[in-house]
Amino acid sequence: xxxxxxxxxxxxxxxxxxxxxxxxxxxxxxxxxxxxxxxxxxxxxxxxxxxxxxxxxxxxxxxxxxxxxxxxxxxxxxxxxxxxxxxxxxxxxxxxxxxxxxxxxxxxxxxxxxxxxxxxxxxxxxxxxxxxxxxxxxxxxxxxxxxxxxxxxxxxxxxxxxxxxxxxxxxxxxxxxxxxxxxxxxxxxxxxxxxxxxxxxxxxxxxxxxxxxxxxxxxxxxxxxxxxxxxxxxxxxx
Numbered sequence: 119x120x121x122x123x124x125x126x127x128x129x130x131x132x133x134x135x136x137x138x139x140x141x142x143x144x145x146x147x148x149x150x151x152x153x154x155x156x157x158x159x160x161x162x163x164x165x166x167x168x169x170x171x172x173x174x175x176x177x178x179x180x181x182x183x184x185x186x187x188x189x190x191x192x193x194x195x196x197x198x199x200x201x202x203x204x205x206x207x208x209x210x211x212x213x214x215x216x217x218x219x220x221x222x223x224x225x226x227x228x229x230x231x232x233x234x235x236x237x238x239x240x241x242x243x244x245x246x247x248x249x250x251x252x253x254x255x256x257x258x259x260x261x262x263x264x265x266x267x268x269x270x271x272x273x274x275x276x277x278x279x280x281x282x283x284x285x286x287x288x289x290x291x292x293x294x295x296x297x298x299x300x301x302x303x304x305x306x307x308x309x310x311x312x313x314x315x316x317x318x319x320x321x322x323x324x325x326x327x328x329x330x331x332x333x334x335x336x337x338x339x340x341x342x343x344x345x346x347x348x349x350x351x352x353x354x355x356x
Contacts, residue, residue, distance in 0.1 A: 156321045161187040163321050173199040181233040192324040193241040195296050201336040212344040218351050228350050235337035237270040244324045247294050247317045253277025273299045298338035310338040
């Protein structure tokens with residue numbers, strides 16, 4: 119699943135860099151402006167680009183969420199396979215160091231764990247960049263973005279960074295961000311933030327925003343994921 123060629127491709131994408139969304143109705147990728155409309159569902163869009171989303175689609179299936187991304191109206195902040203590969207590599211290091219069996223296939227991880235972390239990326243309704251408020255990570259008191267509940271009610275912060283241009287504040291390109299909030303009782307603390315590389319991909323049943331390669335670990339918190347997997351292995355006597 120994690121072939122050498124796929125890894126080289128993802129590294130190449132990282133070096134080239136993705137362009138951020140600049141206009142509310144446009145979809146940008148490193149190749150420039152592209153058609154934002156995809157004829158098919160969210161899951162069909164992912165399946166159509168296996169070199170980027172093959173493992174993502176597998177996890178969606180394992181989590182029992184395929185029908186949701188095929189039929190419900192959703193907004194999906196899609197990670198890349200790159201982040202899943204990194205997650206498994208680091209999780210296996212942690213498992214090995216603590217005396218557990220390592221993971222050889224995505225199917226060895228319980229469906230409930232995949233759903234728990236996949237849930238962080240899926241939201242009810244179809245929202246484009248224009249539907250989210252401004253966020254300034256250096257001035258959250260004025261521009262805090264907004265808290266949204268993901269599909270299974272995990273609070274997340276979503277906001278649009280208005281970049282500067284030619285020394286003028288907030289007039290530059292706009293970039294969508296999503297942040298994991300670890301503790302709902304402390305909603306402004308400890309965020310794990312990921313930036314969107316390609317936004318406003320409009321499918322028949324929703325919107326896809328593709329995260330950048332800077333989002334290194336699927337699930338936002340690799341250590342938390344490792345603990346959950348270790349607990350599942352312990353419960354299974356492994």
